[in-house]
Amino acid sequence: MAQPTVTDIRAYVLRGGGADYHDQQGTHWIDDHIATPMSRYPEYRESRRSFGLNVLGTLVVVVEASDGSTGFAVTTGGEPAAWIVERHLSRFVLGAPVTALERIWDQMYSATLFYGRKGLVLNAISGVDLALWDLLGAVRQEPVHEMIGGAVRDEQRFYATGARPDLAVRMGFLGGKLPLHHGPAEGAEGLAANLALLADMRAAAGPDAWLAYDCWMSLDTDYALRLARGAAEHGLRWIEEPLPPDDYWGYQKLRKALPPGTLLTTGEHEATRWGFRMLAEMGCADILQPDVGWCGGLSELLRITAIADAHGLLVVPHGSSVYSYHFAVTRHNSPFSEFLMMAPAADEVVPMFHPQLLDEPVPTDGRLSVSTLDKPGFGVRLDPGLPLHRPYPR
Numbered sequence: 001m002a003q004p005t006v007t008d009i010r011a012y013v014l015r016g017g018g019a020d021y022h023d024q025q026g027t028h029w030i031d032d033h034i035a036t037p038m039s040r041y042p043e044y045r046e047s048r049r050s051f052g053l054n055v056l057g058t059l060v061v062v063v064e065a066s067d068g069s070t071g072f073a074v075t076t077g078g079e080p081a082a083w084i085v086e087r088h089l090s091r092f093v094l095g096a097p098v099t100a101l102e103r104i105w106d107q108m109y110s111a112t113l114f115y116g117r118k119g120l121v122l123n124a125i126s127g128v129d130l131a132l133w134d135l136l137g138a139v140r141q142e143p144v145h146e147m148i149g150g151a152v153r154d155e156q157r158f159y160a161t162g163a164r165p166d167l168a169v170r171m172g173f174l175g176g177k178l179p180l181h182h183g184p185a186e187g188a189e190g191l192a193a194n195l196a197l198l199a200d201m202r203a204a205a206g207p208d209a210w211l212a213y214d215c216w217m218s219l220d221t222d223y224a225l226r227l228a229r230g231a232a233e234h235g236l237r238w239i240e241e242p243l244p245p246d247d248y249w250g251y252q253k254l255r256k257a258l259p260p261g262t263l264l265t266t267g268e269h270e271a272t273r274w275g276f277r278m279l280a281e282m283g284c285a286d287i288l289q290p291d292v293g294w295c296g297g298l299s300e301l302l303r304i305t306a307i308a309d310a311h312g313l314l315v316v317p318h319g320s321s322v323y324s325y326h327f328a329v330t331r332h333n334s335p336f337s338e339f340l341m342m343a344p345a346a347d348e349v350v351p352m353f354h355p356q357l358l359d360e361p362v363p364t365d366g367r368l369s370v371s372t373l374d375k376p377g378f379g380v381r382l383d384p385g386l387p388l389h390r391p392y393p394r
């Protein structure tokens with residue numbers, strides 16, 4: 001059956017929050033002395049912006065079809081990803097039928113293997129893939145979640161990531177994931193401060209709240225184990241991404257040594273079925289956390305999830321707003337989702353990709369009804385007032 005074809009693809013860059021949620025101005029919990037692999041250098045300890053966490057900005061990919069339909073997606077990657085989309089990936093998209101998602105993905109991935117495989121190139125591929133899913137939904141007038149198998153539940157529950165799990169619980173979330181503030185370079189005092197904050201949050205959030213620590217690749221196995229052992233008495237549900245993503249062996253070792261009841265999670269900086277196959281087969285984690293805007297897009301996330309499912313693992317995508325909501329509601333092994341609190345003091349619910357999207361759904365009372373996703377594509381619009389910049393027009 002003849003399908004509409006893709007007639008245009010454009011890549012834009014935006015600054016100031018949104019999909020690049022680390023690109024914030026002023027005081028914000030997300031940049032408040034958070035432990036990172038750079039914390040071993042005192043001059044880069046206070047702020048993640050100081051070492052360039054916000055250098056990229058948001059990548060916006062817009063696609064058009066011969067029937068007049070449009071689709072778009074936002075992810076992280078900024079100007080270098082815009083170059084990759086316009087100057088390299090566009091050739092595999094232009095003129096292709098809007099249904100050719102598998103072939104386009106394979107061509108984008110195979111053609112970039114000599115400089116890609118992970119990171120920025122996969123961000124760019126993810127952006128194109130998500131924009132094409134949005135376009136297909138517009139052509140078919142179908143929500144993405146229906147195109148990938150349909151919802152398996154009526155509503156999705158959420159935990160909140162931010163500085164105030166206590167407030168998150170009062171807002172109806174299952175609990176909260178705190179950023180870890182001090183890494184190994186801050187010694188025993190730092191470790192004690194990490195544990196004291198957890199104890200305070202347990203007291204404030206109550207005995208049933210989920211509490212987790214996001215360690216953003218900043219630890220070594222020894223420190224992670226000491227943190228987990230100390231945190232067990234405060235009911236730490238999981239320890240997230242404690243080691244650099246390439247240290248599969250460290251994750252494998254750590255998971256075996258964690259106190260009973262503490263789960264190990266990772267994957268937000270991993271990409272593709274091959275990266276997640278490594279995590280799954282080596283037993284690196286209990287919960288895999290691909291970011292749909294970074295791991296290769298929705299097409300690749302579906303493959304990653306099949307691998308996870310076959311290994312008895314949960315997939316709880318990292319952030320990524322509607323792009324992960326449409327996915328999670330269709331999978332039994334994604335029983336809950338993350339909500340990143342983007343209010344500077346983590347004291348109110350703000351759409352995760354604010355200020356870029358219109359109609360972006362947010363959880364109410366820690367829940368999102370699947371019916372709020374019942375719009376064509378991913379069901380969001382790019383705010384037409386945004387200062388879009390197209391650095392590499394063809």
Ligand SMILES: C[C@H](O)[C@H](O)CC(=O)C(=O)O
Binds near residue numbers: 161214319338
């Ligand atoms: C809070 C973490 O440091 C990071 O900014 C977000 C993240 O890793 C997560 O949401 O997970």
Ligand SMILES: [Mg+2]
Binds near residue numbers: 214216240318
């Ligand atoms: Mg994380």
